[in-house]
Structure formats: structure tokens, C-alpha cells
Amino acid sequence: MAVMTYLEAIRETLRQELRRDDRIIVYGEDVGVRGGVFRVTEGLQAEFGEERVIDSPLAEAAIIGTAIGAAVNGLRPVPEIQFSDFIFPAINQIVQEAARIRYRSNGAFGVPMVIRAPFGGGVHGALYHSQSVEAFFAHVPGLKVVIPSTPYDAKGLLASAIQDEDPVLYFEHKAAYRSLKGEVPDERYLIPIGKADLKRPGKHVSIITYGLMVSYALKAAEVLDKEGISVEILDLRSIRPLDVEAILETAKKTGKVLMVHEDNLTGGIGGEVSALIAEHALFYLDAPIVRLAGPDVPAMPYSPPLEHAFMVTPEKITEAARKLAKF
Amino acid sequence: MAGSDALYGLGLDTTKIETMYYYMVLSRALDERMWILNRQGKSAFVISCQGQEGAQVGVASALDPTVDWVAPYYRDLGIVLYFGMTPREIMLGQLAKADDPSSGGRQMPSHYGHKERHVLTGSSPVATQVPHAAGIALAFKIRKEAAVAMTSLGEGSTNQGEFHEALNFAAVHRLPLIVVVENNGFAISVPQSKEMVVADVAAKAAGYGMPGIVVQGSDPLGVHQATLEARKRALKGEGPTLIEIKTHRYTPHSSDDDDRAYKTREQLKAEKEDDAIVLFRQWMMDQKLWDDERDQALRQRVRHEVDDATDYAEAAPYPDPKTLWDHVYHS
Numbered sequence: 169m170a171v172m173t174y175l176e177a178i179r180e181t182l183r184q185e186l187r188r189d190d191r192i193i194v195y196g197e198d199v200g201v202r203g204g205v206f207r208v209t210e211g212l213q214a215e216f217g218e219e220r221v222i223d224s225p226l227a228e229a230a231i232i233g234t235a236i237g238a239a240v241n242g243l244r245p246v247p248e249i250q251f252s253d254f255i256f257p258a259i260n261q262i263v264q265e266a267a268r269i270r271y272r273s274n275g276a277f278g279v280p281m282v283i284r285a286p287f288g289g290g291v292h293g294a295l296y297h298s299q300s301v302e303a304f305f306a307h308v309p310g311l312k313v314v315i316p317s318t319p320y321d322a323k324g325l326l327a328s329a330i331q332d333e334d335p336v337l338y339f340e341h342k343a344a345y346r347s348l349k350g351e352v353p354d355e356r357y358l359i360p361i362g363k364a365d366l367k368r369p370g371k372h373v374s375i376i377t378y379g380l381m382v383s384y385a386l387k388a389a390e391v392l393d394k395e396g397i398s399v400e401i402l403d404l405r406s407i408r409p410l411d412v413e414a415i416l417e418t419a420k421k422t423g424k425v426l427m428v429h430e431d432n433l434t435g436g437i438g439g440e441v442s443a444l445i446a447e448h449a450l451f452y453l454d455a456p457i458v459r460l461a462g463p464d465v466p467a468m469p470y471s472p473p474l475e476h477a478f479m480v481t482p483e484k485i486t487e488a489a490r491k492l493a494k495f
Numbered sequence: 496m497a498g499s500d501a502l503y504g505l506g507l508d509t510t511k512i513e514t515m516y517y518y519m520v521l522s523r524a525l526d527e528r529m530w531i532l533n534r535q536g537k538s539a540f541v542i543s544c545q546g547q548e549g550a551q552v553g554v555a556s557a558l559d560p561t562v563d564w565v566a567p568y569y570r571d572l573g574i575v576l577y578f579g580m581t582p583r584e585i586m587l588g589q590l591a592k593a594d595d596p597s598s599g600g601r602q603m604p605s606h607y608g609h610k611e612r613h614v615l616t617g618s619s620p621v622a623t624q625v626p627h628a629a630g631i632a633l634a635f636k637i638r639k640e641a642a643v644a645m646t647s648l649g650e651g652s653t654n655q656g657e658f659h660e661a662l663n664f665a666a667v668h669r670l671p672l673i674v675v676v677e678n679n680g681f682a683i684s685v686p687q688s689k690e691m692v693v694a695d696v697a698a699k700a701a702g703y704g705m706p707g708i709v710v711q712g713s714d715p716l717g718v719h720q721a722t723l724e725a726r727k728r729a730l731k732g733e734g735p736t737l738i739e740i741k742t743h744r745y746t747p748h749s750s751d752d753d754d755r756a757y758k759t760r761e762q763l764k765a766e767k768e769d770d771a772i773v774l775f776r777q778w779m780m781d782q783k784l785w786d787d788e789r790d791q792a793l794r795q796r797v798r799h800e801v802d803d804a805t806d807y808a809e810a811a812p813y814p815d816p817k818t819l820w821d822h823v824y825h826s
């Protein structure tokens with residue numbers, strides 16, 4: 169057991185997996201000599217060689233398209249998209265191909281591939297280095313989408329994603345890389361994809377969220393605790409599939425649900441979670457469901473006042489949860 | 496001073512030569528100031544033109560900013576200055592202030608755009624501007640206007656599908672388009688040998704039936720001449736040209752990068768021997784077009800402009816947070 173950052177947990181898991189299974193290859197832009205622009209893959213090329221940790225040409229459609237080909241031919245590719253904002257040149261390959269290959273071949277072919285990509289803002293990344301893109305992919309049956317919120321989960325979810333027979337998108341919040349630390353066991357372990365995690369039991373309000381926002385919600389819960397407001401926090405961990413049971417359970421328990429994500433409000437996961445609760449737990453609710461999310465503007469601006477206005481912060485979560493508790 | 500029209504047979508007079516030199520020096524000086532602001536904690540991000548000024552000014556000086564359009568990329572400070580963006584405007588963008596003409600402080604620095612100056616707004620995903628420039632050229636062609644579109648990008652970015660699709664489209668429709676590849680040998684840390692197998696990006700033009708030309712960024716006049724010829728072809732209806740400029744990147748990829756992991760200091764030193772600014776000045780002196788005294792005067796003028804731009808931008812206000820909601824759609 170060691171204390172690690174979120175970033176180190178991902179790197180050490182990649183290392184452990186590369187050692188465990190020689191079908192695994194890691195590739196993408198700058199992942200080799202440079203160790204990735206965030207250093208997630210640092211040292212991996214030195215250990216595993218240029219055939220298993222590959223600096224690819226700057227072309228995302230080719231990165232994902234070749235990963236699909238390698239996967240159907242027996243490898244376990246773990247391609248990296250340098251920033252999730254740059255996943256769009258590959259969207260045809262991900263949505264039309266990876267997601268549909270099993271279905272269209274009537275089960276004959278599968279694409280065991282994990283696409284890793286840093287996402288999220290608040291890091292002066294502006295419009296194209298701050299985006300949350302998970303909802304695009306969560307919309308597509310055939311894909312799985314996981315977003316770990318702690319170093320511990322980062323390891324267990326990555327190992328599960330690599331072991332999965334289907335394509336998994338694994339999103340890593342950039343602001344989590346170095347700010348989140350925690351204990352991570354040395355041995356390999358799996359966290360099932362599709363299982364939410366109750367981070368904190370509470371009585372008055374349920375905050376349902378994922379990724380970096382989990383740590384923000386925990387901060388908000390501490391503040392509110394002192395005011396006598398008891399907050400329950402459910403970390404979805406996977407936004408496709410969703411853990412419907414856990415979502416309904418917390419909604420029924422507190423009767424007040426605050427859904428939080430940094431991704432845009434409209435069409436975000438909050439809408440789906442709200443619909444599930446409305447369909448299956450409406451009469452348990454004591455207040456309308458509240459969604460706190462990134463505003464519906466095309467992307468996060470760079471200038472500090474605008475970036476701040478965009479970001480979901482612990483303060484904004486505290487405020488929204490307090491208001492909901494008083495409803 | 497010899498005001499020779501015959502300089503390199505380019506029809507360049509001494510004023511034009513001096514103008515080219517001025518823009519190279521100004522680009523470098525503004526860029527150096529950006530790094531100082533970054534180290535002072537006043538600017539979170541810098542991405543540089545340093546090393547590529549000769550390439551950029553060589554191209555821009557062969558275009559006509561009154562009619563032509565450019566769709567540049569993040570290193571093209573020399574191009575956008577030549578097209579009329581002012582040092583103050585550049586610094587407003589660098590410091591993300593409300594009056595930044597490129598984006599009102601919304602985009603990262605160096606994501607240039609200026610409608611009045613014919614500079615198309617650009618994004619971060621590489622190579623997306625190439626089809627846009629082809630479309631701008633298509634509109635020129637349909638309206639029978641005597642103008643060209645120029646777009647530029649790095650060599651690593653020529654691996655994107657959009658680059659290839661746009662070249663093919665432009666060639667098929669014989670569009671008045673100039674595609675400039677500023678080949679600095681690296682895509683962040685990845686050397687050209689791992690980006691592509693061909694030695695010259697210009698070779699990619701052959702697949703689309705268009706000329707691909709190689710010139711040296713340390714020879715701005717050579718770049719200028721190649722661009723002039725491409726522009727002539729474009730205006731005659733002979734279609735697009737791909738110009739590859741061999742150049743260098745003197746800084747890390749950006750202020751978030753550290754290039755020591757992938758570029759030796761010896762290589763960097765050798766690249767700096769091939770600095771267009773130094774070589775061009777030497778050439779001007781050899782031609783008796785320039786002397787130390789004039790150089791000092793020019794550098795002083797540039798320093799003053801950079802100081803003024805910095806002071807102006809530092810004093811300028813940030814955007815109001817309420818404007819977050821502006822311009823999502825047409826009012």
C-alpha cells in the first residue's frame with residue numbers, strides 16, 4: 169500500500185497491466201519519450217520498448233482506427249487521446265465502428281480497447297483544453313464510460329476496463345492528476361464497471377456526481393455538516409452503464425437530489441439520472457431534483473473571470489445543496 | 496542606399512526589405528516578452544513563433560492583406576502582425592483582456608483572429624483550418640475575385656485527415672489556395688521521422704496533383720518568392736500550391752513543455768546558427784542596405800512598441816463575467 173496521486177495510480181496500473189499481459193499496448197501522441205504531455209506514461213517506453221509504448225503520428229482517427237484493428241486481431245490496445253477535446257477526429261471510429269462492431273457482426277467480433285483521455289477545466293486550458301465530453305459517448309450503446317474520482321478507483325477501474333471485452337472510455341480529470349492523493353494497494357484489484365460508490369452517508373440531501381466533482385462535493389458536505397445539514401454523496405464512477413439501483417436508493421432515502429457535473433447542463437448525465445428518479449422514485453421526493461452543471465455555452469473561456477464563472481466549484485455546490493436542504 | 500528593384504529579381508524595394516526585417520524583429524521581441532510575462536505569473540500560457548519568423552514574414556509579405564485572407568495557426572505571430580494586427584492587440588490577447596480582438600480573452604493566447612485584418616479565427620484542434628481556407632478560396636473563385644487564401648500549419652498536423660481532404664478538394668476545384676507547412680521537425684516531442692516516412696512534406700502534394708515546393712525558413716526572400724509564384728498560379732486559375740518551409744522551433748512546444756527530454760542542446764545550438772533574423776540582417780548589411788546604427792534605432796523602436804503594448808494590455812480590463820453568455824448564437 170502506498171500513497172499516490174491520481175496520476176501515479178494510473179501510471180502504476182498501466183505498468184502493472186503491461187507487465188501482466190503482453191497483449192497490451194499503449195499508444196498516442198507524445199506518450200513515449202516524453203511520457204505524455206501530463207507525464208502519465210513516463211518511463212513506460214523505457215521499460216516496455218517502442219513496440220508496446222508507441223509514439224504515434226498526430227492523427228486521432230488513425231490512433232483509434234488502428235486500435236480497433238489491433239483489438240479484433242488479439243491485442244488489448246490502450247490508446248491515449250492527448251486531450252479529450254481532440255477526440256472528435258476519431259468520433260467516427262469510436263461511435264460508428266468500436267461501439268457497433270459486436271452488434272453488427274452478430275457477436276462475431278469484439279473491440280476490447282480502453283481509450284484514456286484527460287478532460288475537464290479550471291486549469292487555464294480555454295475552449296479546447298477544458299472540455300467535458302463524456303455525455304457524447306454515454307449516449308451510445310456499445311460503449312462504456314468510466315470516470316474515476318480517487319487514486320484507488322483509478323486503479324481498480326482501469327484494470328477492469330483493460331480486462332473488459334468491450335470498448336471503454338476512461339476519462340481522467342486534469343485537475344485531479346496531482347491534487348488528489350490517496351492510498352492504493354500494490355496488488356491488482358478490480359472495481360466492477362457500473363457500480364456506484366456511496367462516498368458518504370447522509371440524511372437530508374443526496375449529491376449524485378462523478379470524477380473531480382466528488383471531491384468538491386465532499387468539501388461542500390463538510391461545510392454543511394457544521395450547519396446541521398447532513399449530505400449523502402453517491403459517486404457514479406461509471407456513467408454508462410449507470411448504477412440505477414444505487415441512484416434510486418439514495419433518492420428514496422433523502423428525498424432530495426442534487427445532481428452535479430462540470431459537463432454542460434443540457435443533455436448531460438444529470439438529465440438521465442433525473443429521468444430515472446422521476447420514473448422510478450417520484451413519490452419519494454420531497455423537492456424537485458436540482459441540476460448544477462457547466463453552463464450551456466460552447467466551451468470554457470480562458471480569461472480568469474470567465475473561467476471562474478463557468479466552473480462548478482465547492483462553493484457553488486455548497487450553495488445549491490443548502491438551498492435544496494431548506495426547500 | 497541602393498534602392499534596387501532588381502534585388503533577387505523580386506521587384507522588392509528597400510522599404511519592403513526593411514519592412515520584412517522589422518516584422519521579424521517585432522515578432523521575436525513580442526514573443527520574448529510573452530515568456531517574461533509568463534514567468535512573472537501574469538500570463539498562464541505561451542506558444543511561440545521563435546525560430547519561424549523568417550518563414551512567416553516571407554509568406555505574409557508576398558500576399559496582399561487588402562484582398563487576401565489568411566487562416567494561420569498558433570505560431571504565426573509574424574503573419575498576423577504583417578496583416579495588420581498591432582502589438583497592443585497581440586498583448587491584449589496574451590493577457591486575456593476584454594478588448595482582445597481575437598476572442599475577447601476567451602481563447603488561449605496565440606489563437607489569432609481579426610475579421611477586419613482578414614485573419615480567420617482559429618481553434619486548437621490542428622488542421623481544421625485547412626478546409627476552411629479552401630472554402631474561403633472557393634468563395635473567391637465563385638465570385639471571381641482576384642484574391643487568394645493562405646493557410647498554415649505544422650508538419651505534424653499534416654497527418655490529419657482534414658489536411659488531405661482539403662488538399663484534394665482544392666486541387667479538384669483549382670482553388671486559389673496556398674497551403675504553407677512550417678516544418679520545425681517536431682510535433683511537441685515527436686520527431687519528423689516518427690510522424691512520417693517522407694523527408695519532405697511537400698511530397699504529399701503529388702498525391703493530389705498539385706505542386707509541392709520546399710524552401711528554407713532562414714531565407715525569407717526564397718520563401719517570399721515561392722509564395723509570390725503560388726499566388727500568381729492561384730490568381731491565374733491554376734489551383735493550389737503546397738509550400739513546405741524548413742524551419743526551427745527555438746522554444747519548448749509551449750510554456751507547459753520541457754524540450755530537454757527530446758532535443759539536445761547541441762541540436763538547438765545548431766538550429767540557432769540558422770536564425771532567419773540574424774542571417775537576413777547580415778545579408779542586408781552585405782548588400783549595404785543596413786548598418787549598425789539603423790539596427791540600433793529599429794530595435795529601440797521595437798522595444799518601445801513592446802513596452803507600450805505590455806503596459807496598455809496590463810492596464811486593460813478583464814471581460815465582465817456576465818459576458819460568459821454572449822455570442823452563443825447570433826443575438
Ligand SMILES: Cc1ncc(C[n+]2csc(CCOP(=O)(O)OP(=O)(O)O)c2C)c(N)n1
Nearest residue numbers: 197254619620621649650651652681682683
Ligand atoms: C487534433 C489535435 N490533436 C492533438 C493536439 C495537441 N497538439 C497541439 S500542437 C501539437 C503538435 C503539433 O505539431 P506540428 O503540427 O508539427 O506543429 P508545431 O507545433 O510543431 O508548429 C499537438 C499534438 C491538437 N491541438 N489537436
Ligand SMILES: [Mg+2]
Nearest residue numbers: 649679681682
Ligand atoms: Mg512541428
